[in-house]
Amino acid sequence: MVNHINEIEKEGYTILKNAIDIDTVNKLKDSILYIDENWEKPNPETTPRLNRESKVVYNPEQKDRIFSKIVLGNNNLKSILTYFLNDKFYKQISSDKPNYILRAMIARSSSSSDLPLHIDSFIPNSGKRPFVMQASIIIDKHDDETGSTVVIPQSHLLDDYAPQDKFNEAIPIYSNPGDIVVWDSRLWHGALSNKSKKSRWALIATFTRWWIKQNYEITSNLPKEIYEDMSDEEKSIIGFCCIPPKNEFERIDIKAGYEVLK
Ligand SMILES: O=C(O)CCC(=O)C(=O)O
Ligand SMILES: [Fe+2]
16 A cells, blocks of 8 residues: 555555456446445435536435445555545544544536536645545546546645646546555645537545545435444444543533443
C-alpha cells in the first residue's frame, strides 16, 4: 500500500486495480438497481442541482448489509484510510484499527451532463494531513462513452476552491468494475457526462476524521438487523464510538471505545 499512499500524497489520488471480485461487484450492482427501482426518491425540488441531474441512490448502507460489509471491510482501502484519517491521540480504540468514520455513501450513475469540478472537503487547505477522503467503488466501466471521473492531479495542495474554467484541463480516470479509486477530497474533481445508453454506476463513499459532522444521522437510522450483524470495527466506522454524549453524566469524553457498543 506504500506506493498508493505516496501517490495520493503527491498526485491526490490513486487506483486500486481489481480490489473487489466481479461476483461481488455484480451483487452490489443488483442491489443498487433494486434500490433505485423500489425505494422512494427524495423530493427533486429540494435536491441540490448537481445531484438532480444524475441518478443517485442515497444511503445504500441503510438498505442492504452488503454495502457496509464490502466498502467498510476492504482491507486495502482500510489501510489507506487509517494512514490518512486516523487520529493518533484517539487512545480508546487500538491504533491499528480505524477511528475515522463514514460521512456518507451514495451510488451515482453519470447522466447527460458533466458533473462540474468541485472539492468535497468543504474548505481547501495545503496541509499534509487531509480531513476527508473518498473512495469510488467502480461498478460499471468508466470510459469516454460512459463518463469517467475527472481530476486535476496535485490540486489537493493548491489551497484553493476548484475553478470552473479548468474542466477541460482535467484528466479522465479510466477504470473497470472492481477497481477502487481513492482520492483526497481536496482534489479538484468532477465527472464527464454519459454519452452511451449504458449505465455508469459507482459507489462513492466519503470518509472523514471522527470529529467531522456526518451527512445524515446514519447511526440513529441504521436498521437494527444491520447493526446487530456488524463487527465492532464496522460499527465504529459508522460512527457509534463518537456520538456526542447527552451530558457529563453519560460520559465526559467525546471519544469512546468499543465498550459503548451494545
Ligand atoms: O461520479 C463520479 O465520478 C464523481 C462523483 C463525485 O465527485 C461525488 O459524488 O462527489
Ligand atoms: Fe465529489
